[in-house]
Amino acid sequence: MEEKNKNNHILDEVTGSEYKYGFYTDIEADQAPKGLNEDTVRFISAKKNEPEFMLEFRLKAFRHWKTLKEPDWAHVDYPPIDYQDIIYFSAPRKKPQYESLDEVDPELLETFDKLGIPLEEQKMLAGVAVDAVMDSVSVATTFRETLAEKGIIFCSFSEAVQKHPDLVKKYLGTVVPYTDNFFAALNCAVFSDGSFVYIPKGVKCPLELSTYFRINAANTGQFERTLIVAEEGSYVSYMEGCTAPMRDENQLHAAIVEIIAHKDAEVKYSTVQNWWPGDKHGKGGVYNFVTKRGICEGDNSKISWTQVETGSAITWKYPSLILKGNNTTGEFYSVAVTNNMQQADTGTKMIHLGKNTRSTIISKGISAGRSNNSYRGLVKTTRNAENARNFSQCDSLLLGDQCGAHTFPYLEVGNRSSVVEHEATTSKISEDQLFYCLQRGIDMESAIGLIVNGYAKEVLSKLPMEFAVEAQKLLSISLEGSVG
């Protein structure tokens, strides 16, 4: 191992130095010039003051990306993206955009209120100047101290690259290699920042790593990257994303999440995604093309994904799990809502490699307006995955008669002792249900909110408590105006 690292280091040095030629971009600039080439990649790496191995990683990814074609198999439709017309790096906005909340779009504030987001956090999310002594900042500091005592590392990806390069080097790209797919390769080449979580052996993380993240979520970039490593016997519950609507001038978002669970470790990953979906005609929304994957590396480990997807014009996302260790468990709980012209193609992949591996998939799609909502999932048990078990349930709920719901299950069973079950239902909110609510004095919007939340309850109950409440409100808000 030592030897290999040393070799890599030398390799890095050699290859790295070569790249210095032809490097011409002014690194004092706040943003990279439009377009993507090796210089852009070098610019980003230099801007972030990264060690050679990172630059090497990015360049390899970039060179591979150039050989790839954008995938077109998803059940989504959008005009071609001009990858040369994108600015791949701009320095995070440090200056607040506004002096007070009065200057912020009232529609946005109304949504914040409906979600019940505290005032100080509203300011943060909307980009309003806040006092340095603000509560949440000190909360964040307290958090860090508590975590540090346990040896937990929880920081931005950039910070991890600087302070814990060995860990980053050891795990980066091990679950989602840069060769994985078009968007993953793109992310590897140009990723801006993200989060890094490391839970040492035997440590149960005493906090939901969620509140902290949310406070910091407002300034996350276009190409995020999250890496979570849970050592033997550790536990962590991690939440990212935000229920508040995130408006962003960047149309293309291509994130990567990698999770590694060692022996007896457990990782719970929850996310709420509410990127700007565009206007009613689908103009201007975010394209969210994400690669998320976890590996249950050691025996008896467990990873669960819980996601609530309500935003983005297009969502292309399949949080997946490789159940490599024996007796490992994978779970996927998803609620995906599409309204107006939104398109979502989302699901999961459960790859059973180890013996006695278990996976559960609960997917709840809700379509309204003229949107399209697809579940796409693969369950695969290999020859060695004796006694593997999977249960999948994919339900679709339709509101109105102009939307679409689709289910694309792929099942590959590689041995005789595995059992794979798939159940699917499609239903509509009935007139009778709505009238029943109306007759009890509950108006149409609230009735739809109630019924939809009831339908998604099984998944929402998996979210950390504080987010479950917000997610419920979010579902109702996302479907406002979808009926009648």
Place this chain on the structure above:
Amino acid sequence: MLSIKNLQVSINGKLILKDLDLEVKEGEVHAIMGPNGSGKSTLASVVAGRDTFDIDKGEILYRDQNLMDMNPETRAREGIFMGFQYPVEIPGVSIANFMRTAINEKRKHLGLEPLSGAEFLKLMEEKKKLVDIQSKLTNRSVNEGFSGGEKKKNEIFQMALLEPRLAILDETDSGLDIDALKVVANGVNKLRRKDNATIVITHYQRLLDYIIPDYVHVLYEGRIVKSGGKELALELESKGYDWVKKEAGAQIQG
């Protein structure tokens, strides 16, 4: 409280209710009886505000307001309650959550503060006792997997929570065994007050052994062909609907 005059209702051009008149005053219990297909459930739905019907003519006044100007949720918040013949299931929505939403919508309409979680739970316990409903029922999703009897009891429980001014119970007795019937009837009797009114729609006289009506109306082919006191129900029971049909036939022809 409720005054229906000359009401004519059709669905897809087919007449369901014809020249119907009905006066219900505070403190009264009215029973509407009639054979299947006579228009009983339509009457209930029209008052509750279901929009699958065409109101061709006539008027419905509720507390001197034109009911036609109110949407179904406003009618409910103004105190009209309908006990459904076939209560629907709403999976994943607990009765507690459902009813708290309903009560708070009503309170908002009346300009009152919403009930807190604790206040609501207290109210729920109170009403559970009143209508003798099992505790565990309220933790379950609305009507999901309920037996016929449980569904009907749940309707009465909801009625107790909402304290309507005017309750219309649409065949609440259908499909009930005698014990469930007693629970339902008992609930209705306990909720009976001087300032509210109840319309009980039923096919059988059986329910009227437990809920004693002030007036009984017989609905046949969309008209009220006979009205009387509680003894009319007994008369119907012994003579059957054929008797009414014959009389009505003579009336219509004459």
